[in-house]
Amino acid sequence: MGVQDPQKDSYAVHWIYKAMKEKGITRIAALSSNTGFGQGGMAFLEKFAAEYGIQLAAKEVYDKAATDLTAVLTKVKAANVQAVVNWSIEDAQSIIPKNMKQLA
Numbered sequence: 001m002g003v004q005d006p007q008k009d010s011y012a013v014h015w016i017y018k019a020m021k022e023k024g025i026t027r028i029a030a031l032s033s034n035t036g037f038g039q040g041g042m043a044f045l046e047k048f049a050a051e052y053g054i055q056l057a058a059k060e061v062y063d064k065a066a067t068d069l070t071a072v073l074t075k076v077k078a079a080n081v082q083a084v085v086n087w088s089i090e091d092a093q094s095i096i097p098k099n100m101k102q103l104a
Helices: 009-022 036-048 070-078 091-103
Strands: 027-033 055-062 083-087
Touching: 009 036, 027 036, 027 070, 027 091, 036 055, 036 083, 055 070, 070 091, 083 091
Parallel strands: 027 055, 027 083
Antiparallel strands: none
16 A cells, blocks of 8 residues: 555554454454444454454444444443444444443
8 A cells, every 4th residue: 555545444444453463352342333434344344354363242333323322332341352443433433432431
């Protein structure tokens, strides 16, 4: 990838997974909004996980207009993951850390 090449979702997933592999992270949750952007990112998260030895222990899609994601994150917590990838550009993505902290 050249300096002026636009970033592609697939590149971002490779970078994320490479960093996770370096940190010994192998069990994750993948979250995304129910938009085209979210669906595209989720597809790449699923496609490349095995290549990096990553298990998607939880996969959840949330509504872009959500105001509370406690139910989604309760499932994530039950999956006992080491990390969460939240693939979204929606306002609802900002609720994830708030609800995660509430469930801790």
